[in-house]
């Protein structure tokens with residue numbers, strides 16, 4: 001590992017010198033330059049006040065919103081103007097559903113029971129607007145049979161909200177056949193990429209997905225509330241959500257009473273965008289781009305395979321896919337007293353988390369070492385025995 005070129009990035013993440021930080025699928029380690037980003041925001045506010053929204057030279061808070069959305073888009077193959085920023089995935093899911101008419105015969109939402117809770121709760125509530133839920137069940141609580149999802153999609157399906165990588169198990173879903181089937185029958189797909197962006201390479205243009213949603217706090221090492229929606233460029237003009245607001249307008253500062261939607265994905269904006277937060281997210285995306293996703297994925301597979309082998313040798317249950325090609329960046333390790341052990345691990349400086357049904361989630365990133373992976377397994381072995 002000593003000759004691992006990715007380890008030079010460790011100095012960009014100060015927490016790594018104090019903690020064994022292995023929870024990058026929940027909240028990525030903070031890049032040190034986040035302090036500069038947030039100071040830059042405060043300096044603009046302090047020095048220029050309201051003028052900071054937009055400077056004549058094309059910089060300023062609103063301009064930085066667009067630039068940050070395009071930066072995020074560049075990590076997932078989205079063209080400029082097809083990604084916008086919002087506060088969280090829950091609101092964006094509701095917004096996409098609010099663009100669909102569920103009163104006719106095409107009123108089904110097809111998804112699976114491994115989704116993150118935010119989109120699941122929103123979909124459930126949409127029954128009040130006529131949506132019928134068809135939920136495909138996972139048999140092993142790790143993955144969901146892609147064929148079952150494909151078969152469940154038919155002419156009654158309006159939308160298929162699916163996770164690219166499942167938060168509970170790190171199962172990497174094979175989304176292409178789902179998207180193809182949905183398009184064959186006239187349905188749309190909303191892909192939640194929160195657990196894949198920054199660790200699994202993918203390209204929304206190549207996938208031909210209709211919508212993609214996600215956020216910045218995980219593998220892209222950003223702060224909270226920098227979520228985003230990608231709208232496939234040919235769908236933007238027809239995207240008319242009921243959930244809207246003044247920043248969705250083509251000319252927000254004209255305050256016209258007649259609503260004219262913005263011509264880019266920013267028509268999804270609703271109200272004031274996440275200005276402060278974006279300065280906490282940009283450094284992470286810039287680093288991920290510099291490190292490069294192929295190198296990140298290769299190292300992730302190496303570290304997660306190692307963790308998995310060691311965990312199995314120790315007799316622990318592993319609730320993540322054995323096949324590295326079907327696995328995101330996390331290994332979920334479970335045993336009888338895993339929940340209290342996770343609390344003790346945190347007290348000992350090993351930062352991980354615990355999810356009921358999944359176990360202790362261990363998520364090494366490109367800056368972690370094999371030694372750190374070995375160290376957490378030895379700690380688990382010691383604490384498990386107590």
Ligand SMILES: Cc1ncc(COP(=O)(O)O)c(C=O)c1O
Nearest residue numbers: 088089090116118167192194195
């Ligand atoms: C797959 C996935 N989607 C969404 C979220 C977050 O949703 P929200 O932005 O509504 O908090 C998470 C985790 O925080 C997640 O793992």
